[in-house]
Amino acid sequence: MSKIAVGVLGATGAVGQRFISLLAQHPWFEITDLLASERSAGKRYGDAVSWILDTPLPAHIADMPVRPAHPDAAGARILFSALPSEQARELEPAFATAGHYLFSNASAYRMAPDVPLVITEVNPEHLNMVRVQQARRGWDGFIVCNANCTTTHLVGGLHPLHLAFGVESVFVATMQAASGAGYPGVPALDLIDNIVPHEYGEEEKVETEPLKIMGGFEGGHFVDANMTISAHCHRVPVLDGHFEAVSVALRTPATAEQINDAFRSYRRSPQELGLPSAPDPAVVVVEGMSRPQPRLDRMTGRGMATVVGRIRPCNLLDWRFSVLGHNTIRGAAGGSILNAEWMVHQQIMAV
């Protein structure tokens, strides 16, 4: 097939850059629109952006013009949104009204009752909610959200166990990378020889988003999973890769071997469909008590896999383990792209 035109909203920021780097070589999608703030609009992308990735800015993207973030400036129907949350709150409905399909990394609408919050391996059936959303809001387009990066990796580690044994309660302490705060994000003066506990909202997101994602979709409504999560969130001096220490209580007892099996045999719709951005395996279990480590393991499955290790019994709950994921790939741009791939493959939207 000829490639499907897509655009990036908020194209100059950290997540916008990651969208571009993942889409620049995509087998199905072709970037036709780079939308950003008034400050950048009108410039050549290569001149407007302060490129922070260690993979080079593709030359043909660098030469594209940046357009203003207005619906009438976007030719592509599918838009990936890397907007800051406040801007997303205002702009994304305008784009959806104008008929655009928004795959949004912003938190603004994640918890809205008619917006799917989707990790493609976990709850792709939630994507059908867009019909309800369109009907209710009178939109030709729609908004689909991917989860907070920390949520994404946590659920990546919990869902295989939830499917197999039922997860009842979860402790998680996170060590999150600097790139999770965008660019410029965290000052170097705060992160050299230091760690910074999270101030606003992050723990709440990690405690609530997973319940929606691992919950049901019945009669046009989302039903939260029955699970309790307690999160301690921290920023550490790491560029990319969120590390999470997890303890879980299960509804059905499980042996170490069964836990391992549950992780290793976790294979879901994106893997079965062979979607271009789907990691296969979806979960990689690493050996040795000193793994996973952000620098060594974040690019597993081209940054799209969930890496699990340190599986051992917990003194308080049932099992302990560690989860690692690449926060700007799987936890942001890549997760959003995988949702779009699933919808294209399932022909849920007209493209």
Added chain:
Amino acid sequence: MSKIAVGVLGATGAVGQRFISLLAQHPWFEITDLLASERSAGKRYGDAVSWILDTPLPAHIADMPVRPAHPDAAGARILFSALPSEQARELEPAFATAGHYLFSNASAYRMAPDVPLVITEVNPEHLNMVRVQQARRGWDGFIVCNANCTTTHLVGGLHPLHLAFGVESVFVATMQAASGAGYPGVPALDLIDNIVPHEYGEEEKVETEPLKIMGGFEGGHFVDANMTISAHCHRVPVLDGHFEAVSVALRTPATAEQINDAFRSYRRSPQELGLPSAPDPAVVVVEGMSRPQPRLDRMTGRGMATVVGRIRPCNLLDWRFSVLGHNTIRGAAGGSILNAEWMVHQQIMAV
């Protein structure tokens, strides 16, 4: 009074240096013996050591000779031991047999049934076990241990609550500084843009040592506290200062105000006696969800205080908070010195 002669065993290592920096200006103690391995023995200390602290090596210490780590080379009766654990296992009993009082930072004898494992604010009465130890082992000297650094800060945060409400169970995830692994310790290639989960033994120490420390001392025996701890331990790119995210279940319900009160009113024997190394207050509660932070808070109370912050309810247990302490001051050399100060003050040993 004239100063009491003390020596440092393992004087050239990271903890040995910290002992020296804390003892060099001590009002009660005077360093007379610097003992180290054969490789260093015979040299001038300033030539033998690779000084890694950012406070200067005192000139009069630099000029002292390093002696071999043999009992007959030590003139001082009180010795602070910064030996690696394997060497401590062999050498410390030899010194105790020869009549030396060992205040040891090594883990070798921490869990021995007749060796006091003491955080001075928490269980100074355990120090009386040295009588039993001397009788049983036929030693003129004795061995007193301070806890693992991570244990020390955890107990520093738990004990005020344990006293007031009873702590039943504890979840702790640690972010530990590089200096906890000594020098040379962790390679830079492992800790730039990375975190490293702990491979051996650390979690077991953190799960067992607190039970001995917060336990009883009855009829010449230690009785473990009735408490369950689950620890996730990690090394992060921080020079000094261990950060610990803690959730606790209490035996008696407590309000936020009561929790705060328990921390703020925690005042124990070292504070009451005004011991030279005692921080006062022992626990400092910092405001704001983004504190404590290692770089900003580790020197609180000259590195001897326990810093507590982020007190908030826990979804699973009762309360959550974060604890921070300086791992080579309070968590190692300083904790050991405070134990010695208490025994000197209480005249438990002849000096």
Added chain:
Amino acid sequence: MSKIAVGVLGATGAVGQRFISLLAQHPWFEITDLLASERSAGKRYGDAVSWILDTPLPAHIADMPVRPAHPDAAGARILFSALPSEQARELEPAFATAGHYLFSNASAYRMAPDVPLVITEVNPEHLNMVRVQQARRGWDGFIVCNANCTTTHLVGGLHPLHLAFGVESVFVATMQAASGAGYPGVPALDLIDNIVPHEYGEEEKVETEPLKIMGGFEGGHFVDANMTISAHCHRVPVLDGHFEAVSVALRTPATAEQINDAFRSYRRSPQELGLPSAPDPAVVVVEGMSRPQPRLDRMTGRGMATVVGRIRPCNLLDWRFSVLGHNTIRGAAGGSILNAEWMVHQQIMAV
């Protein structure tokens, strides 16, 4: 004497905080005015500031009100200015017109022909230019500048040799700390696992400011020193402490011993007068090819000394060595305070 009232302009920023931490315990000065932008004005200082120093914010300062940065809000005659350069350009003359004595860390007026640019050990006689400045500009007050931090440490290393042998040409490559860019300053994403060459103006400052500072003051005019400097400037992942690799050609040949002597015997007016902030010795020579190092040596002389090491012949010019200084103490707030101390001591200004 009773203490002299002083104020800090731009009190909430990184350099402003350093001024406060150095002035809070000053034997001669007492902070009476904290001036900052409209955004902070009216708040309690402790609420307005995001304190980034690892020494605590003094409690009595935290409780002081922040006033707007207008001349009529300042009661103290002496003001230390930590304003950003663009604001300094506009505001400092207004304060000088209103009779204030400005000791400014901003670059705005450093190269003005009637503004003294002073490192107190090097050219305190330039401070007499304020008479000319007042006369020419019709000001009751005046502006005195201290140098760029990188310049300050470079001149700290060059001046002893310039006095003794004459410096003809200089090659300098700098490795500058993050704090030199203020707060928030450099993003962590730019400085973890990375170095960033300087983009604007820094090299020009380092190549020109030293000529004014080490130059003459004759007949009411400054005369540049006859010296050529080539600077390569870079930002590195260090919190505090600028490191500079220097090669020099001298006008008079010198032996290694003479070079060492020139550094070690360098004793100038601030040392002779025993000014409170003067380091003594002014230059500290460290031994060993692996020193100085920022973390280990930046606090030498309470952060006010110039640390020199690695003195060795140069294949191209005459001698090579390395210089280190604390960029926000000696290189910013502390240097400014020392200038004020000298003027107070010499009774150049009415206070």
Added chain:
Amino acid sequence: MSKIAVGVLGATGAVGQRFISLLAQHPWFEITDLLASERSAGKRYGDAVSWILDTPLPAHIADMPVRPAHPDAAGARILFSALPSEQARELEPAFATAGHYLFSNASAYRMAPDVPLVITEVNPEHLNMVRVQQARRGWDGFIVCNANCTTTHLVGGLHPLHLAFGVESVFVATMQAASGAGYPGVPALDLIDNIVPHEYGEEEKVETEPLKIMGGFEGGHFVDANMTISAHCHRVPVLDGHFEAVSVALRTPATAEQINDAFRSYRRSPQELGLPSAPDPAVVVVEGMSRPQPRLDRMTGRGMATVVGRIRPCNLLDWRFSVLGHNTIRGAAGGSILNAEWMVHQQIMAV
């Protein structure tokens, strides 16, 4: 052609790992021998190595046995040596005597008068010295050295100018990555919030090796280039990528445009022959005063290119610029492999 068997000497160390990662997919070479110390010999490679690269250890390599570093254990004729220098001094001649072709990254024989020290773009004709070496030493094999990593990148930046205009004198200040010291290498305690000037030998290597490499090969002798270099060398908190600030005096005047042309048009035998590891272009000129940066630019040309930027006039010599290269790829393993490729292509050795 079928692939040529090659072995790696010192296979478990940092440079050994890099050799493996580059050779595992090589179109001409196939790893058949992994040789390491007695401690590792006999183990499966995956068990013997502590893999530190962020690219995964190839599975087929992990399953290979480690053999002892003795000539009779090596089946492959071509061996890439990643031995520490002291071991290389002893072992490499034994292998060469036994008929092996050694491409060595060790410094032991770099300056030997009959050992080629080669950067393939610069002096491949020096490789013909192996005939002289074999005749003189009675070896069936030979030793070919690649340069010190810092030398390699410096020469990568100098040679285009030397060819075009003649380089007379050079100032260079380096900011070198931690991986240049191997693994475990530099302790984290030395490189967090710090830089460490080089203690031993590095500056001497950087001042002498380039003269041999850019020198002539006449009548069976090497003749040093007529050039003076002054080097200041430092270790910085960067994982990979050496940054070098360079000033040069040229024998023939050159304009900025000519300098740029010389870099951009630099195309040499490896590029013309299209050797598999040859970067093309060999030198990449980056725009903007803030580039190159290690994290963003080190992988240019798959880590084999020389990255040049910040070209500007020098106040003292003629021109200033910055050079960056990947120290364990171009500066070590990759440089060695490129030498081997050239010799295979030119059929200088029987394989």
